[in-house]
Amino acid sequence: MEKLNINQWAAEDRPREKMMQKGAEALSDAELLAILIGSGNTEETAVTLMQRILAACGNDLNRLGKWEVRDFSRFKGMGPAKSITVMASLELGKRRKLQERSGRTAIRSSADIYELFHPLLCDLATEEFWVLLMNHAAKVIDKVRISRGGIDQTTADVRSILREALLQRATQIALIHNHPSGSLTPSKADIAVTDRLRQAGAILGIQVYDHIITGRGQEFYSFMKQNLLRSERPVYAGSMDQIAPDGQMAAEQDAVMEHPIASYGKKENTGLPTSLHSSIPTSRR
Numbered sequence: 001m002e003k004l005n006i007n008q009w010a011a012e013d014r015p016r017e018k019m020m021q022k023g024a025e026a027l028s029d030a031e032l033l034a035i036l037i038g039s040g041n042t043e044e045t046a047v048t049l050m051q052r053i054l055a056a057c058g059n060d061l062n063r064l065g066k067w068e069v070r071d072f073s074r075f076k077g078m079g080p081a082k083s084i085t086v087m088a089s090l091e092l093g094k095r096r097k098l099q100e101r102s103g104r105t106a107i108r109s110s111a112d113i114y115e116l117f118h119p120l121l122c123d124l125a126t127e128e129f130w131v132l133l134m135n136h137a138a139k140v141i142d143k144v145r146i147s148r149g150g151i152d153q154t155t156a157d158v159r160s161i162l163r164e165a166l167l168q169r170a171t172q173i174a175l176i177h178n179h180p181s182g183s184l185t186p187s188k189a190d191i192a193v194t195d196r197l198r199q200a201g202a203i204l205g206i207q208v209y210d211h212i213i214t215g216r217g218q219e220f221y222s223f224m225k226q227n228l229l230r231s232e233r234p235v236y237a238g239s240m241d242q243i244a245p246d247g248q249m250a251a252e253q254d255a256v257m258e259h260p261i262a263s264y265g266k267k268e269n270t271g272l273p274t275s276l277h278s279s280i281p282t283s284r285r
């Protein structure tokens with residue numbers, strides 16, 4: 001069957017004309033992408049080509065957003081120029097979503113935190129650890145990336161996190177990191193660093209609001225929802241004068257600040273109680 005050029009289609013079926021007459025919402029994903037690339041190949045129109053590309057990634061624009069030039073180049077008619085055009089448009093969509101989320105100044109739930117960070121973490125092949133800084137009314141002050149890691153590990157420096165909170169006068173923080181494997185199960189190191197930050201933050205009057213783990217899909221893991229932010233022993237907040245009479249507690253608080261690194265995947269014998277180890281092994285996700 002001879003291929004019909006898009007110009008030979010009925011006017012109402014051509015992507016550009018269809019968009020002008022009916023609006024962007026009337027077009028399929030393939031038709032919108034076809035407008036970007038402009039032309040297909042000798043056997044396919046731009047729409048047919050984009051339908052095939054979308055089918056290759058399960059018609060999932062999030063998966064398509066992770067593609068690189070080499071992935072697009074597997075399809076005839078998709079050279080570097082067209083590939084980069086599509087990649088740029090998907091990146092703009094992600095940035096638009098980020099700007100929309102930034103307008104939401106108050107955090108009211110774990111889902112709000114997830115929606116704020118999902119565009120930042122959803123396409124990453126390596127782990128990153130972020131902190132969300134908030135004031136007493138849970139209004140967002142800033143988002144700060146603490147570290148970048150490998151495929152299944154990263155580091156979280158308690159001092160660095162609390163320093164950012166103090167410098168920007170945050171009274172609440174939320175911790176966020178991703179698991180590129182897709183697993184949402186927290187590792188022992190994830191739990192341990194959260195507990196150390198909760199303890200050290202309480203001394204400074206900084207509350208850990210939640211710790212969110214994101215995966216590949218639209219789901220997330222919330223420490224708050226799983227009651228993992230509750231302490232098995234009291235955490236004392238206030239001045240050092242109030243804490244000092246309890247010698248053991250004071251020593252443990254010093255230990256929290258002296259050993260700040262949670263290095264995922266590396267064990268260090270510090271001689272501290274298990275709950276205060278600064279370096280705890282983690283299982284591969």
